[in-house]
Amino acid sequence: MLAFLRPFLPTAALALLIAYSGFHAFTGDRGILASDQRDETLVAKTRELEQVRAQRQDLELRAHLLRDTSLSADLLAERARSLLGFADPRDYVIRMKP
Template structure:
């Protein structure tokens, strides 16, 4: 029986490969049926990019005010207090733990 099926083996293998790649073309990660999922991911990434760009602009502004030619005394004092943990007399400090920002 195996001898009778031997000539059909290459055809069967090719058929299985075509079937596999056809299923992947439809349902795979970049398949035709996963367009909605990709659009959702694109929206999430665009929101994340906008948040990161805003944060970068804020950090660039702070760095600009900490340079020697453009030194802001208020910002320098704020950073020194945060780094050193000092407070002026009459000020109240409320310690807050920072949570790490995770990307989803």
């Protein structure tokens, strides 16, 4: 019986290898079925990157305005009031919990 099946062994092994590879191509971590999840993750990370870039740009502008070469009086007054807790008598102060 083994002599009868011997010519089909390489074909059967190749078919099993193809089936194994095909199964993992569909269901693996980087398979076709997981591509939707990767796309959603990519979109979410792209949005997060844009938010972080906007926040960084705002912080860089504020840091630039606080330098000696280009001091902004409004920003300096805002930071001084915030840190020292002072306000102009004509200002309306609304206290909020951090």
